[in-house]
Amino acid sequence: MTEKNKSIRNFPNKRNVPKLRFSEFTDEWEENYISEVISSKSKKYNPETNDVNYPSIELESLSQDSGELLSTFDSKNQKSIKNVFNSGDVLFGKLRPYLKKYYLVDFDGVCSSEIWVLKSSILDSNYLYAFVQSNSFISLTEISSGSKMPRADWNLVSSSSIFYPSNSDERKKIGQIIQLLNSRIHTQKKIIEQLETLIKGVGYKLFNKKIRFKNTDLSEFPSWESKKGNDVFSNISNKNHNSELPILAITQEYGAIPRDLIDFKISVTDKSVESYKIVEKGDFIISLRSFQGGIEYSEYKGICSPAYIILRNKMEVNSYFYKYYFKSEYYIKQLNKKLEGIRDGKMISYAYFSDINLPLPSLNEQTKIANFLYSIQEKIETENQILEKLELQKRFLLANLFV
Known part of the structure; x- marks a missing residue:
């Protein structure tokens, strides 16, 4: 064991200590009901009867699984009853708990009634905050009621055991x-x-x-220079393949990428794959959402649905220049000016693409x-x-x- 790793040791066989532990601690952990250690009780704030204006944290104020505060609102502008919190309290969104919305507050304020205000006289704030992020706590909150809008059940959570260092x-x-x-x-x-x-x-x-x-x-x-799209790129529709090439998913995040690399699963038949178009490395693909996120670039040779338009340069260009250009805010703005009035979901045709000037x-x-x-x-x-x-x-x- 290296010096760097000596401070943390494994304890695989003891029931009430964690698998990983700082080496200087060997005592077994305390066990108790969560209700005896953590409280979710909080005072209430009514914006209609209380003149004090507090920062108000709503569910949308909390980012997912990061502990970041995105925004606050003025409590005087709210309509519903709020929970009061103090600096050092830990907030946890009980609505759709799988979103893992948590936050350690460093100021006084109020929050949505869909957010638990957690505090403890035994556990310090940082430990409590770490605990609500742990697998053991998250798994308890996910045993919830409701299917479309599940809510964590404090009665169930609080009646469960908590182990913590003495x-x-x-x-x-x-x-x-x-x-x-x-x-x-x-x-x-x-x-x-x-x-x-x-x-x-x-x-x-x-x-x-x-x-x-x-x-x-x-x-x-x-x-x-300025050229029309069809002066620089051809519309390619080559279906001459034996269906053994990888099927490409056309995505805004990854461009054109083999489906297996991103666990993209759509069932296709051997017969339907026969009609798929060949995409060469360096080709561009116009997708259903190109007017929102630009035109996609392929780093891979493969095949894709015949619904897509494959573009291949007909003159010598730097493909990466157009890779960045076709995804730029500048080009997407030009695209949407030309396609003003096009409805969401309509594919951009090669004729539309061809009529837009490209820089050269x-x-x-x-x-x-x-x-x-x-x-x-x-x-x-x-x-x-x-x-x-x-x-x-x-x-x-x-x-x-x-x-």
Whole structure:
């Protein structure tokens, strides 16, 4: 065992201690009813009779499974009776508990009656907050009433057992490590948001020529040409395949991607697959939602439904330049101006696409723009991988640091 890992040990065989534990603690954990340790009682606030204006937290104020507060409202503008909370209380959304809406408040205020206000005279706030995120607590809340709008049942939850460290130092350490991870995850999301804002903003300026790159010798690139869509891209409908190519899902999030890679399951028959079109790597696909999210790019060779329009460049271009251009806010705005009045759900035809002007910078400038945007996209992907690891670490600890 390395020095780094000595502080946490496994306890696989003891019933009332967690699988994972800080090594300096060996005592068995206390067991009690949740009702004896945690209270969900709170004072009530009536906006019609109370003149004090508090920040009000509604269900939509809480993000899903992240512990982030998205917004607050003025309590004086609310119509319904609210629960009162104080700084240090833990909030948990009891309506549709599988959404995992929780928050540790650091101010006084009121909240929706669909939100439990949890407090404890035994457990400190950080430990209590970590506990409501744990698998053991979440699984209790999911035993709920109602099918369309399930609600967690406090009577059931409170009559269940809770195991917790008798040593306050151990409780403090558990609360701190989960809070540390929450804070790191929050910071990581902010980093990704800033990078996504950057690529969106810079892309918009590049594509409408608010900013321009220069050549390696600092000379200006030639002025951009403007071509109709059908001058740059052909409509391809090649169905000459033996049905052994991977079926591609056309998504706004991943572009064109083999269905197996994203667990995208739609039943198809051998006969229907025969009519599918071949997509080559570097092709673009017009999908049902292209007027909302742009035109998709394929990094894969495969086949897709004949309902999609496959675009392939008919002149030498940098495919990544158009990959970013077709997904840019600038292009989607141009697309929607041309298609004003088109109804949601109607596929953009090749004729519509062909009638829209496309920019055609020199190949060198296309490459410079594509490489620059790709470098930001690579950074976003790296930061997303870090986020995934942090979230995985948190899930592991929440599953193993509690009984």
